[in-house]
Amino acid sequence: MSQRIPVGVLGATGRVGETLLHRVANHPWFELTEVGASEQSAGKRVGDLLDTNSLPTEVADLTLRRLDESWESPLLLSALPSGVARDVEADLAGRGHLIVSNASAYRADPGVPLIIPEVNPDHLALLEGQRERWSGGIVTNPNCVVAGVALALAPLHRSFGLTRVAVTTYQAISGAGRPGPAAFDLVDNVLPFIAGEEPKIAAEPRKILGGVTGSSATPAAFPVDATAVRVAVLDGHLTAVSIECEDRPSVEAVTHAFRSFRGEVAELNLPTSPSEPIVVLEQDDRPQPRLDRDRGDGMTVSVGRIREGEAFHISFLALSHNLVRGAAGAALLNAELCRARGLVGDA
Amino acid sequence: MSQRIPVGVLGATGRVGETLLHRVANHPWFELTEVGASEQSAGKRVGDLLDTNSLPTEVADLTLRRLDESWESPLLLSALPSGVARDVEADLAGRGHLIVSNASAYRADPGVPLIIPEVNPDHLALLEGQRERWSGGIVTNPNCVVAGVALALAPLHRSFGLTRVAVTTYQAISGAGRPGPAAFDLVDNVLPFIAGEEPKIAAEPRKILGGVTGSSATPAAFPVDATAVRVAVLDGHLTAVSIECEDRPSVEAVTHAFRSFRGEVAELNLPTSPSEPIVVLEQDDRPQPRLDRDRGDGMTVSVGRIREGEAFHISFLALSHNLVRGAAGAALLNAELCRARGLVGDA
Amino acid sequence: MSQRIPVGVLGATGRVGETLLHRVANHPWFELTEVGASEQSAGKRVGDLLDTNSLPTEVADLTLRRLDESWESPLLLSALPSGVARDVEADLAGRGHLIVSNASAYRADPGVPLIIPEVNPDHLALLEGQRERWSGGIVTNPNCVVAGVALALAPLHRSFGLTRVAVTTYQAISGAGRPGPAAFDLVDNVLPFIAGEEPKIAAEPRKILGGVTGSSATPAAFPVDATAVRVAVLDGHLTAVSIECEDRPSVEAVTHAFRSFRGEVAELNLPTSPSEPIVVLEQDDRPQPRLDRDRGDGMTVSVGRIREGEAFHISFLALSHNLVRGAAGAALLNAELCRARGLVGDA
């Protein structure tokens, strides 16, 4: 890249926004120049709201802008809550910005690409059709569970043709935002309900692993059932995944499919891209959230306990860092893909 | 019952054994007269090994016997580790005792009944065939996860004919015995492997919900897949269960099947039997281990979040107390059933 | 008591209020007839706001009243937040009610008794002087840490004359009310600050162990330093207490002082009074919050690890249930004392 292009971060003070600030600061391609937050926070310094122990001074010194102000940066990374995102993102896309969003507001919109760069970068073609709606555009990344699950399913769907999927989760606290669940509810307990989560886990993998027809995404056909549960873990969503395929694959074939997966865009060397998108762990008792969530700087999905079953063909565990691969890192990787593809800045 | 009959407890100092001591003390039908433990503990007082805050003095004062001594009680409740149980239980059954065991050693033996009184009390008929092996007999109860899952599946199998089942668990620490997992491994973490657990969860429900042909149990046909994970909860195993049936049932039909289930032996009024074997909770975020594990004095299975899916017909959550419904209470209820059926003592 | 007298509970939906509802329901001396809460909750049924699994139906069916309505009950138990309590309690005391309050608003007022019935029931004499301010009156109980610490210090002050005290706490989550600290802040962590707590721990024991001169409490002279820390425990405040005395007492003398302490009002047989206000545990590793908090139905203080030191004469650990001995049980015991002393109802 010839020079760094300016980017703004919307929703900078939540957990995902904060993670974005850390990762955009010192980014080789992007320069963090604008940050926005809700009306209550607007006008304050970033450093007055976040623990600045590890934030660079120039980021801590940025003043939070209102979301409805005019923004300079052609590229805006959105970590907004979904309720706010619907209007704000459309408004800013209408004003010519490319919005790369972690919010769920437009993920299910057939005209908005839902992208994992290693899996379906071709879905960026949907931006063409957005021209009728907005002078800019919106690109989204998946839900924090789906980010890891869909990445793990990708090589299996390509190799064996998924016909049925079940996902049960052990989700970390940080996925619930601030302040998140009360300590009183998670000591000696798990919380077996996460509002709005299961329908996303059921729908988003199908869109990601599906195709694009004209200006619409066309989801893959396999049904997905999900059970989402919160556990007393800080970061890292563990998932138990079971699959049925057109042909029953062996454990060896599945392991090989995981291990040989390099992703669609390896040749682009995107800065946030891990050297291995998926790692297969051989120990009986891995992946574990605390031990494996930071693999690949939080961008690698750790897979383990691949085994054959009777109700399904194959079951396995997959773990990914919900704030990185599942949110901030996912958005940033999408932004990098957009720049590498010349959709923003001087690629 | 005309008078209390003497019982012994084998493996009295483990977590399950200790729970048994509390429940057999003051039992209306049984009198705790003998307790046994491993060679290292033999000769010591119960009160020297266990926290005696709530144990009756007469129990605390019992001296632990060696397992290979001769025992007086016709009925022996076994909370032995499985490795030890295989030889000890056969030896004592051969000497004429009725062993009601929580150990897994004989659960898979086609000639040994694996019983949940509310579900398959008729499997006691297998004791007939045991006469060729032992002058006494062995009756087992299921694994701590299966105890709750198979009970919940029973009315569904009867009503709708199960064709496929998947179980994913959130298992409590106490299920791992003493000392159990290290704190270092469960703070900010879950442990996604429990040795030997998944095959039991796959096999035992089929035996319980199957039939008896002559002197052999004949398992039901539906396949079961299981994923077993340990979480930072003291007591209470939560399970996410998904089922496919011969005919797709509605949420209402499943709810009704749960609610109308009374169990096979309600008319016996067994002392440990809960008034409701299964309770359906309506709140979105229940059952929760800490809030619901003690329902029905630990013997009721709490069910919730019944919902239709696409990969399966129905998914739901089930919770039961692993030390009570899943172990000590299960064995005790089996012992009560045996007595009520005249298999031991003067019924 | 000839018959149950009606009582109202102010602030019924917080953690302390809820505990009060459970304990006043079925109380031998009191009948729960009125409940009040903040404006947002007023008009709703108790059963719509609290988990009613164990609340009697007649309590669940009570409708929450506004705090500024007129109340029938001569005796009102207050579990209000302190900010609200200042005005509401004065207003209701001015209208003739006897307020027995857990709130901190009037604890430091020299004209308001701060009472632990086993320790300083004579401080009720301060109610005399309140006649100039209110036609009713206000009686308070201590802070949730102080309730246990001051009770433990009482026999030591009487026997040895305290000259210096240091208290360091391990406080439970439930003491922070609803929702309390976020799970994210207490997993793999402790929170070394509790707003407003340390000054209360420093001041209240001196008032309780001091005297009454005319219409004013006169605090004891010994200085108290406190450090208050929140830990990942549900209920039960553990405290490390160190004391210096006029004469250095031996471990045996301190143990004897604890064990022989029966409290000032044992002869009244107050219903909430435990048979032993203080229990000394001999095991090296006790008291522990989870194992010992429920002793004496939550009203007994468990003491352990009594040992001599060099910087202080004696150090020990004390544990008490923060919602019971430290709040709801404390207020209820004070209400019982008031009734037994004829200050309300037909004693």
Next chain:
Amino acid sequence: MSQRIPVGVLGATGRVGETLLHRVANHPWFELTEVGASEQSAGKRVGDLLDTNSLPTEVADLTLRRLDESWESPLLLSALPSGVARDVEADLAGRGHLIVSNASAYRADPGVPLIIPEVNPDHLALLEGQRERWSGGIVTNPNCVVAGVALALAPLHRSFGLTRVAVTTYQAISGAGRPGPAAFDLVDNVLPFIAGEEPKIAAEPRKILGGVTGSSATPAAFPVDATAVRVAVLDGHLTAVSIECEDRPSVEAVTHAFRSFRGEVAELNLPTSPSEPIVVLEQDDRPQPRLDRDRGDGMTVSVGRIREGEAFHISFLALSHNLVRGAAGAALLNAELCRARGLVGDA
């Protein structure tokens, strides 16, 4: 340093030993050439016993030696359990090695220096007197709590003259070694006893802050009382410290003393030495174990909540990483000091 000198690590497979391996690998002054462990582990590869995700291959490939073998390295770092350390360390010191030990075996020996390089490097003079006992020598570092507490007390003792100290701890699980406390004992609980800990906390700061007379350490005079409690934190010991001084210092004076402390050996630029040995945090609720333990790569002590009291002059909180500043980093820093002082290798 002209070139790296070879070092061996004794007790390489415990938590402290493992931390040492990570820190000695790639050390600028030392080359890890030998590792030793108990008889059961001897003969195995390091990589077969430890999680090797982050260990360099050349360390993972080292074979564990028996402790009684002959060792090549002049400098041996000991992370042995204290029971083993007494004989092994004396034996190896007798064979000419310089033992830099984290074990407690010789800490209280008046002829063995107990050193924090920033505080009492002059105590190395005691090695002179060791010549009569061993041809090599033994240097120790303090207990994991004392490492942080004595460092924090050092500038206060120098500036104000300590006359009385009290320490109450919130200690992390990793301090208990492998496997450490059971999860069942630390969920919803704290463990108020750590065998052997309190006497060390009482004695070691006095030796460190005392002097050396001839061949004996002469402890400082101030008495120290300690209460040691284990909490559900992975790493990082938090301590509540209270002090009385010859003259009552102000909060400002204490803060200044902490902030201006640079340590005795700053000019040596020891590789493991943090740029700031002590950092004062200004937020009300800091230091917190999870947020502050890694400051200064685990070697900085974080201090906060400095405040005046009545029973003591000043109270404050201090936090340090128990495996780094409290163990492996402490030993390594001592080894660096020894090399810089020419006590081993070609300084």
